[in-house]
Amino acid sequence: MLKIWGRKDGSNVIKVTWCLGEIGVDYERIDWGGVFGGNDDPTYRAKNPNGRLPTLEEDDGFTLWESGAVMRYLCAEYSMGELYPQNLRARAAADKWMDWSSINLAPFNGVYLEEILQKSAAERDELRLAAAIKQAGLMYDILDAHLVDNDYMCGEKLTMADFPLGSLTDRWINWTPNRPSHPNVEAYYERLASRPAYRQHVIEVNASRWQKIQKG
Ligand SMILES: N[C@@H](CCC(=O)N[C@@H](CS)C(=O)NCC(=O)O)C(=O)O
Structure with missing residues (x-):
């Protein structure tokens, strides 16, 4: 299942969880960063070298960071022509x-x-x-x-x-x-x-x- 790494109240995480909520796709969100820590964990840094949130991870190992890129990717994948304008x-x-x-x-x-x-x-x-x-x-x-x-x-x-x-x-x-x-x-x-x-x-x-x- 699609994973989003990041505490739910980070402003850059919020954009992505709202986007996913509008799309209606199932995903797992992992509490990370802030009081949960983990940003310097080497396994996490391998997914996101900035040690910031959010990070998207898919079952085949694909990862993506930068909330703008993550939203564009999700909208293009699941909502072409609607949330992601085709024109x-x-x-x-x-x-x-x-x-x-x-x-x-x-x-x-x-x-x-x-x-x-x-x-x-x-x-x-x-x-x-x-x-x-x-x-x-x-x-x-x-x-x-x-x-x-x-x-x-x-x-x-x-x-x-x-x-x-x-x-x-x-x-x-x-x-x-x-x-x-x-x-x-x-x-x-x-x-x-x-x-x-x-x-x-x-x-x-x-x-x-x-x-x-x-x-x-
Ligand atoms: N430009 C990045 C900024 C990422 C960023 O700074 N995220 C904040 C949370 S909103 C963060 O990781 N802060 C450290 C933390 O919460 O542990 C993006 O849009 O994804």
Whole structure:
């Protein structure tokens, strides 16, 4: 059976488990990294020399790392013409948003993990946090404008373009102090939240991580 190595609350693991949930294929997820450790294990490093998560492994020994590559591979294998657009221009548009999300949108998440999740309020670098929110807000301005005419990132239906960006958006919506308003992004989030796979793999997992932090 298809295996995914990685703790379920890693942001790069979440994209892939949500993608698999939408596809509906059976897989086994192995808790790895974070509190579970194992990233420096030589057998794991042979699968993924970065010692990071997630890593995909198939029964014949094929392995793949980099969450973007993993999502593209899974969508092409199991959802050609749907989650993985067949038309070259539509696929390029999906690729564009996936790369944009990882490069331009994702940095706020790293700052949140360090400043909100790992530090007490007294230790927090509020200026760094405010700068990250401001920068991400500018990216959400771009998304808000795009979503005026689009239910999902590539039009009327969910595609692979939504996985990186949609999974980050749950943290943006629920973890951002004094979040600026983006009505079309909020409506997009509600559409995502109506999807069972999104609720299971993104919202519930992030909420449980957040609750643990609040309890200290
Ligand atoms: N560019 C890589 C980044 C992988 C990455 O940094 N993953 C984080 C988890 S989201 C990680 O492995 N952190 C160490 C750990 O959790 O033990 C990808 O998208 O797959």
